Amino acid sequence: xxxxxxxxxxxxxxxxxxxxxxxxxxxxxxxxxxxxxxxxxxxxxxxxxxxxxxxxxxxxxxxxxxxxxxxxxxxxxxxxxxxxxxxxxxxxxxxxxxxxxxxxxxxxxxxxxxxxxxxxxxxxxxxxxxxxxxxxxxxxxxxxxxxxxxxxxxxxxxxxxxxxxxxxxxxxxxxxxxxxxxxxxxxxxxxxxxxxxxxxxxxxxxxxxxxxxxxxxxxxxxxxxxxxxxxxxxxxxxxxxxxxxxxxxxxxxxxxxxxxxxxxxxxxxxxxxxxxxxxxxxxxxxxxxxxxxxxxxxxxxxxxxxxxxxxxxxxxxxxxxxxxxxxxxxxxxxxxxxxxxxxxxxxxxxxxxxxxxxxxxxxxxxxxxxx
Amino acid sequence: xxxxxxxxxxxxxxxxxxxxxxxxxxxxxxxxxxxxxxxxxxxxxxxxxxxxx
Ligand code: SF4
Numbered sequence: 001x002x003x004x005x006x007x008x009x010x011x012x013x014x015x016x017x018x019x020x021x022x023x024x025x026x027x028x029x030x031x032x033x034x035x036x037x038x039x040x041x042x043x044x045x046x047x048x049x050x051x052x053x054x055x056x057x058x059x060x061x062x063x064x065x066x067x068x069x070x071x072x073x074x075x076x077x078x079x080x081x082x083x084x085x086x087x088x089x090x091x092x093x094x095x096x097x098x099x100x101x102x103x104x105x106x107x108x109x110x111x112x113x114x115x116x117x118x119x120x121x122x123x124x125x126x127x128x129x130x131x132x133x134x135x136x137x138x139x140x141x142x143x144x145x146x147x148x149x150x151x152x153x154x155x156x157x158x159x160x161x162x163x164x165x166x167x168x169x170x171x172x173x174x175x176x177x178x179x180x181x182x183x184x185x186x187x188x189x190x191x192x193x194x195x196x197x198x199x200x201x202x203x204x205x206x207x208x209x210x211x212x213x214x215x216x217x218x219x220x221x222x223x224x225x226x227x228x229x230x231x232x233x234x235x236x237x238x239x240x241x242x243x244x245x246x247x248x249x250x251x252x253x254x255x256x257x258x259x260x261x262x263x264x265x266x267x268x269x270x271x272x273x274x275x276x277x278x279x280x281x282x283x284x285x286x287x288x289x290x291x292x293x294x295x296x297x298x299x300x301x302x303x304x305x306x307x308x309x310x311x312x313x314x315x316x317x318x319x320x321x322x323x324x325x326x327x328x329x330x331x332x333x334x335x336x337x338x339x340x341x342x343x344x345x346x347x348x349x350x351x352x353x354x355x356x357x358x359x360x361x362x363x364x365x366x367x368x369x370x371x
Numbered sequence: 372x373x374x375x376x377x378x379x380x381x382x383x384x385x386x387x388x389x390x391x392x393x394x395x396x397x398x399x400x401x402x403x404x405x406x407x408x409x410x411x412x413x414x415x416x417x418x419x420x421x422x423x424x
Binding site for chain 1: 394
């Protein structure tokens, strides 16, 4: 299949692996963060870390949209869903995210009308089909997903649909990266940029990482050869003493992003002053809410939302995993009390979560096969 | 996903994915979508064209 097979060629992968081995300095330990949960999934699905030299460590970043939803937001969603006339809709990944009082799936089992949708457009269709009900879309995701929510709100307004609202949990990727770069906990050598987010925002907004923090960035696609090539690009910059933003994913990512999508986002949304990230705490200007012109579609205004804050369970170390400070298997409950069937933390729920990737692809201990 | 039909008035295309399932996709962010185009789709919205028809 075009765009797939040519990026999964094992022989080319081995060549790239050898190229990478040839440019790393023996004795130096490299830490490269892949920002996006989609990349974490690619790494373990294809065993990419086994193709890297032992002194190149991949550190998993905060770019899994489900993983960063704090427990309180789940509880707020459940509070809305408990209204008798409400149908709460969300992506499938959200259903099992634990809140302080259970997940959406638990609330559904207890009688709330909560439905999985593929896109916000499906939620709008449900609103059209049930004019006597209030349909709420629990919106999550980074800049990649936010345009879909924005277009759906515009569509609802154009069609005069009044029984549709959005509980907006969209987040933006740059503020947590800046927070990580400021953190004394973590010494990183470079970043693999999130290809799909960059389809919308472009590669340019990541330039501050190179100019202010002197770390190389390669924006990467999601096939195994994309990722290996991006690791090579970061290591090559380090070998050459360069710090730039390079775009490996040129077949998809325009350097300045999708200008129509950016215009749409600034029309429909505005930045929240601050937003709580699971495990990372409150980060200023790191999330979106509907702009004043669209407040009638804001579920948090239409419904009384308790604004619950819930501390993560003591055993949960998702924050450390999301910051790349520990590996999933270093969490005490990994694979025992916390599994994909019975998750304690969000990183075990989503397929993009680092803990789920490690668990599902058998990375349950520290051993690593190195070629 | 490959475009199988386009409704320009509604800004919607029907697209078929790797596994053959068809979904409605909003196409407002990609110009002049045509049948046979391959689109990168995220949460029901086309974000870019990977290959023209
Ligand atoms: S194993 Fe579970 S609790 Fe521990 S960090 Fe991963 S998701 Fe969180």
